[in-house]
Amino acid sequence: MPADPNMKILVVDDMSTMRRIVKNILKQLGFNNLEEAENGQEALTKLKADTYGFVVSDWNMPVMMGIDMLRAIRADESLKKIPVLMVTAEAQKENLMEAVQAGVSNYVVKPFTAETMQDKINKIFK
Amino acid sequence: MAQQRAAAQSQPATDEPEQEEKAPDTKLYEELGELARFIDTTMKTLSEFSTPVSTSTEQLPQALSHLTNLKTMTEQGTHRVMLEVEAIQDNHLKLSGMIKELTLALQKTQAAPALLQQMQAISDTIGADDKRLLDIMTALSFQDLVAQSLNKLVTILQEVEHKLLQLVVVFGPYQKQAAKQEQDKASQMLKQLEATKNTSMDQDLADEILKQFGFN
Numbered sequence: 134m135p136a137d138p139n140m141k142i143l144v145v146d147d148m149s150t151m152r153r154i155v156k157n158i159l160k161q162l163g164f165n166n167l168e169e170a171e172n173g174q175e176a177l178t179k180l181k182a183d184t185y186g187f188v189v190s191d192w193n194m195p196v197m198m199g200i201d202m203l204r205a206i207r208a209d210e211s212l213k214k215i216p217v218l219m220v221t222a223e224a225q226k227e228n229l230m231e232a233v234q235a236g237v238s239n240y241v242v243k244p245f246t247a248e249t250m251q252d253k254i255n256k257i258f259k
Numbered sequence: 260m261a262q263q264r265a266a267a268q269s270q271p272a273t274d275e276p277e278q279e280e281k282a283p284d285t286k287l288y289e290e291l292g293e294l295a296r297f298i299d300t301t302m303k304t305l306s307e308f309s310t311p312v313s314t315s316t317e318q319l320p321q322a323l324s325h326l327t328n329l330k331t332m333t334e335q336g337t338h339r340v341m342l343e344v345e346a347i348q349d350n351h352l353k354l355s356g357m358i359k360e361l362t363l364a365l366q367k368t369q370a371a372p373a374l375l376q377q378m379q380a381i382s383d384t385i386g387a388d389d390k391r392l393l394d395i396m397t398a399l400s401f402q403d404l405v406a407q408s409l410n411k412l413v414t415i416l417q418e419v420e421h422k423l424l425q426l427v428v429v430f431g432p433y434q435k436q437a438a439k440q441e442q443d444k445a446s447q448m449l450k451q452l453e454a455t456k457n458t459s460m461d462q463d464l465a466d467e468i469l470k471q472f473g474f475n
């Protein structure tokens with residue numbers, strides 16, 4: 134099923150510039166219902182308070198890392214089906230394996246292009 | 260340091276010639292005394308480095324401040340470029356809508372095909388520029404990578420500052436031939452430094468340590 138352009142997407146990153154870049158790319162790809170959070174903890178609070186169709190999250194963040202947020206999402210009955218795309222500067226194989234084991238939907242390494250983002254979203258929502 | 264040890268070893272503790280004549284506890288006592296003298300010589304030598312060490316320590320907060328400013332400046336500059344890119348993207352969206360309406364109006368008036376082709380060419384150019392704007396936007400993710408590297412540098416410098424302050428505390432009282440009261444103070448400061456090992460350095464503590472040992 135293709136991605137719903139009206140679904141609410143949560144962009145999680147501690148860097149304001151990266152949140153703005155990811156939101157801009159998603160907007161250019163046709164998604165307009167975009168929210169943001171500065172860390173995993175804030176993201177979990179928002180995810181529990183509203184209905185989201187997709188999460189794009191950074192790996193390295195203060196307060197709560199992206200990988201810990203992912204584990205919390207997969208452990209929560211009401212959130213576990215939300216697709217999570219991890220965006221990270223950490224290209225190590227160990228991190229990728231850790232994310233896969235934690236239930237990540239897909240994985241993008243920084244710096245990335247709009248085409249890469251589109252490709253990953255297409256794969257998640259195929 | 261090897262030379263110092265050799266120098267310390269070359270000074271015999273007593274004038275007795277044969278060690279095998281001494282009782283084992285006497286020999287151990289003498290070796291301990293020799294070791295103590297070696298440590299004393301080494302500490303005195305190392306304490307001579309205390310002033311340059313403290314000077315470096317005093318400059319570290321300034322270096323940390325420069326790095327933090329650099330991160331802020333790249334972040335502000337990136338947001339400024341993003342603002343302009345977003346403004347052009349918004350203008351392009353409006354222009355695309357206007358071109359679509361104009362094209363429809365021209366088609367209704369059965370305008371010349373060449374005119375419609377020109378409208379299409381304008382639309383294509385805007386589309387190509389939109390792609391470039393998106394490329395500019397994604398290229399700005401360099402700022403995130405720069406910020407992460409700067410954060411790592413800040414952490415390393417904080418660790419170095421911590422270690423240098425430990426050296427100042429250890430050698431400060433030694434250099435000044437301080438009284439027991441000052442050495443107790445140094446011991447207390449070492450404990451405080453240890454407590455802040457895994458957190459950012461409290462600037463007040465750093466200043467207090469440097470002041471205590473005469474570096475204002």
